[in-house]
Amino acid sequence: MSCFTEEHDLLRETCRSFAEKELKPFAQKHDEDESFNHNAFKKMGPLGVLGITIPESFGGGGSDAVGATIVMEEFGRCCASSALSYLAHSILCVNNIYVNGSEEQKRIYLPKLCSGESVGGMAMTEPAHGSDMIFMETRAEKRGDRYFLTGTKTFITNGAQGDLFVVYARTGDAGAKGISAFIVEKGFKGFSVGKKLEKLGMRGSPTTELVFNGCEVPAGNLLGKLNNGTAQMMKTLDIERTTIAGISLGIARAAVETMLWYGEERRQFERPILDFQFVQKLLADAEMEYQAASSLVYNVADRLSKGERVTKDVAAAKLFAAESATRAGNSAIQVLGGYGYTREYPAERLLRDAKLMEIGAGTNEIMRHIIVRELRKNAS
Ligand SMILES: Cc1cc2nc3c(=O)[nH]c(=O)nc-3n(C[C@H](O)[C@H](O)[C@H](O)COP(=O)(O)OP(=O)(O)OC[C@H]3O[C@@H](n4cnc5c(N)ncnc54)[C@H](O)[C@@H]3O)c2cc1C
Incomplete structure (x- = not known):
């Protein structure tokens, strides 16, 4: 490229x-x-x-x-x-x-x-607020030279093994303009790691709740400006979504390689199953979608690196890469037949892992919403 x-x-x-x-x-x-x-x-x-x-x-x-x-x-x-x-x-x-x-x-x-x-890790999502994180309820109150954080975050990647987290909490009025970010170390008084979540996929990446019980954070650990957390989060969201789409590309690539390898090795009716056109379609489509997703994702990554505003196209790239990875993981199971359905081969893990790409860092529905919102904004 x-x-x-x-x-x-x-x-x-x-x-x-x-x-x-x-x-x-x-x-x-x-x-x-x-x-x-x-x-x-x-x-x-x-x-x-x-x-x-x-x-x-x-x-x-x-x-x-x-x-x-x-x-x-x-x-x-x-x-x-x-x-x-x-x-x-x-x-x-x-x-x-x-x-x-x-x-x-x-x-x-x-x-x-x-x-x-x-x-490190980042804690934004709460039990009652995911896509609508601007309604978050975790509060940070300033007393003297400290903020006291109270609330629970959930689905936090690296929650179990993290030493410090960027944590978003409410410091002002309801809505987007009353949120601030803090750097919270695991040793701060009032911080604890909550329940570990058992997951379908991404199981080698522990996910936990984080509990803040009047957690004492020095005022110097306010990250950025007071009540500017949402704007700060928006500033880094494009690179977060672009790079997570890179994981989707990796999963899709692994699915293509698995299908290619197994399709040559596995023989039925005295020939490699890759000789059968229905099997070829599964591999060809996964490769086609990988190529298309790769072009989209690296295009937005390049434009981001050049300082362009690419919010709509990042959403499109993340969405397409995630759905392609899920389809590729599903096809890999199909090409491997019964073996694909077992834990002896990686195909089923690829599908389980790929599904998270449709949820984390903004769901597919939210990506579609952003695409249409930006299109309408540009048209008016
Ligand atoms: C493995 C894993 C790791 C994660 N890591 C982190 C992390 O490190 N830090 C962190 O802060 N969060 C993390 N998350 C949270 C993740 O970002 C949220 O799960 C995601 O934003 C969706 O929020 P939710 O789960 O509350 O779903 P909800 O927002 O409750 O959505 C439920 C359904 O409703 C749909 N929906 C919601 N609102 C709309 C709308 N306006 N229009 C159309 N459809 C809508 C959604 O698309 C979805 O299908 C992680 C999640 C998982 C599963």
Whole structure:
């Protein structure tokens, strides 16, 4: 693709061989026992990808949205769960602190996050508020030199193993303009990790509730400006959705490769099943959709890197990549027949993992809503 530089190609090569060695062989185990691949995460520090979008002076990788999407695709191809945890850390937390944080906050938090000493996450969703997060109920009240946070967040990626989180809470009036962001460390008084959620897919990326019981946060840990949390969140949403679409690309790629490999190996009626045109259709369509999704996703990543406003096209790219990944995972099961339905082969995991891509960072319905909203806005 024309947006790929030599650095991007090298990054892809490096991440591919890392993921083949450190993620793929362990993906099934972590899926089975719902555990996090700590080993691989620690090794991502020296690899230079834990702060992929931020400058090297903070320990980051100094790359752009295209580079970050490449890492997501390569990690997602070998273990989508690890890619999701990596995304929560490197984009939802690290990139957010870099974009919205003060110099002091960056100096204190970013080097540890980039080296892998600290694991990061982001907490916005609540039990009663997901798509309508602007109605969130977690409150932060200022008393003296501290904010006291009270409420519960849910579906938090890296909740179990995270050391610090970007947490959104209400500091003002109802609605979008009364929300602020905070950097909360797991050791702060009043912070605890709640229930661990048992999931259909992405099981190697632990998801938990986070409970704030008058959690004491120093006033200096307000991230960005007071009551500006929604605007700050909107500023980073495009890169979050673009890079999560990179995970969809990785899952779709893995499905294509699985179908190709198995279709050549498996013989029925004394010939490889890939000789049968109905089977060829499943593989051909998955490859076609992968190519189309890849063009869309890297196009918006490139335009984002150039500073363009691409909200509508990011929604379209995320939506199409997610639906393509789900269809590809489903086709992979079909091509593998009965074996595809078992846990002995990766096809069923691909489908289970892909389904999250249609929900996380904004559901398919919300993506469609954004596309139409932006079209109408542009037309009026
Ligand atoms: C594995 C996993 C990891 C996650 N990680 C994080 C994380 O790290 N941090 C975090 O803050 N959150 C995280 N989330 C939360 C995720 O972003 C939300 O699940 C998502 O935004 C949807 O919110 P909801 O689940 O409350 O669904 P709801 O908003 O209740 O939606 C339910 C259904 O209603 C539809 N719907 C809602 N509103 C509309 C509308 N206006 N128009 C049309 N349809 C609508 C939705 O599309 C959906 O089909 C994670 C979720 C999962 C499952």
